[in-house]
Amino acid sequence: EEQLVESGGGLIQPGGSLRLSCAVSGFTVRSNYLSWVRQAPGRGLQWVSIIYGGENTYYADSVKGRFTISRDNSKNTLYLQMNRLRVEDTAVYYCARVSLNGAFDWGQGTLVTVSS
Amino acid sequence: QSALTQPPSVSGSLGQSVTISCTGTSSDVGLYKRVSWHQQPPGTAPKLLIYEVSNRPSGVPDRFSGSKSGNTASLTISGLQADDEADYYCSSYTSSSTYVFGTGTKVTVL
Numbered sequence: 001e002e003q004l005v006e007s008g009g010g011l012i013q014p015g016g017s018l019r020l021s022c023a024v025s026g027f028t029v030r031s032n033y034l035s036w037v038r039q040a041p042g043r044g045l046q047w048v049s050i051i052y053g054g055e056n057t058y059y060a061d062s063v064k065g066r067f068t069i070s071r072d073n074s075k076n077t078l079y080l081q082m083n084r085l086r087v088e089d090t091a092v093y094y095c096a097r098v099s100l101n102g103a104f105d106w107g108q109g110t111l112v113t114v115s116s
Numbered sequence: 117q118s119a120l121t122q123p124p125s126v127s128g129s130l131g132q133s134v135t136i137s138c139t140g141t142s143s144d145v146g147l148y149k150r151v152s153w154h155q156q157p158p159g160t161a162p163k164l165l166i167y168e169v170s171n172r173p174s175g176v177p178d179r180f181s182g183s184k185s186g187n188t189a190s191l192t193i194s195g196l197q198a199d200d201e202a203d204y205y206c207s208s209y210t211s212s213s214t215y216v217f218g219t220g221t222k223v224t225v226l
Contacts, residue, residue, distance in 0.1 A: 035215065044218070045154070045156075045217040047214065047215045050213075060117055094161060094162070102148070102167055103167035104154065104164055106154075106162050106163065106164070107161065109161050
């Protein structure tokens, strides 16, 4: 069974850093497109970042230069390094496998709260 | 990277049909078949409902159907049931190699 399990969320002060992890089972991170999507409290889904084959990466304008998506093939894990965090980055962060046809397979999410 | 436009809410009685629109541009919805729909009941993670405009993953009832015309995609729920109450989001691939989500629609079953 394919599964994505996020971890690493928590309470962090503005300006701080946090690294989210997404442990994958049932398929390999090496050969799949993987994305991060977030949802602020009471708000809609917002696409954050994606990593394609060959380490091609793309970001939403709101996180470009602050967030970095990466993967560790040996650990079969996706990461999101978040630096210079802002209050408006507070959200549940979901990882997802994205198929060539645009289908998303979702994880359960991890909550990041940026507050002083 | 503007969000795709959806109506904030739609409602229908048990057994009726409702349709949710998702309007983008010629750089996303209008250009690609990679349009998906996601269902999110309260307090849960999103779940894929429709992919590639009109395809259903296994396990999704055929009461859910998708279509697209120009820059607008649509999700129709037929034979509305109580557990269809949820938030629904569309998503699309874009010409910038990114993805964009819709603003979300709350479906209420009367």
